[in-house]
Amino acid sequence: MIKINLLEEVKAGAAPGADVKGGGGKAPVAPEQKRKNIIFGSEIAVALAIIGIWYFTLGSKYDTLLNQKIEKDSELNKIKNLISEVEKFRERKNLLEKQINLIEELKMKQQGPADLMMQLYQNLPDQVALIKVKQEADTLTIDAEAMNDQSVSKFYENLDKSAHFEGIVPGKKIKTARGITFDLSCTFIINPEARAKQLVESSKKRGGAFK
Secondary structure, eight states: OHHHHHHHHHHHHSOTTOOTTTSSOOOOOOHHHHHHHHHHHHHHHHHHHHHHHHHHHHHHHHHHHHHHHHHHHHHHHHHHHHHHHHHHHHHHHHHHHHHHHHHHHHHHHTOSOHHHHHHHHHTOOTTEEEEEEEEETTEEEEEEEESSHHHHHHHHHHHHHSTTEEEEEEEEEEEOSSSEEEEEEEEEOSOHHHHHHHHHHHHHHHHHHTO
């Protein structure tokens, strides 16, 4: 009788639907819990889909921004090149303005003949500007400004080739933030043909004196 009563008590205390023989079987899931599980799974799927779309969109935006950056860098380089050209143009313009101002000043002060300025202008390189020109008799003193050493050398070369300038003596040459300032002195020959004829006659006279 004792064993029967204990068995009945165990059966009576077991939860409804519990598998007494199996011992430890899973309880059936309630319909409400199933519905919650389905909703939760759906939310996770939607969240994953949203993350995937967001990742794809972010990657697309990154590519777009990268292409825009490349285009802007290219435009920036073009602008820098244009700025460099503008600066060169301004420097050239400043040199020309100085040259024009000097010519006008010499005209007003009646310093030097017109052919002197014409010869200087013809032998002046593009990147050289006259700052000051002083003439005493046939001796000429020139102060000028150049953008580089090559321009200075070209100016000396042009003067040396010209029949109107002789005895060219270089002076000071100073490098500045804008270029090079330099000076020189020389002899200006107004009429090279007459000077050459004079030299020939003088040479003949000297030759006759030795006979």
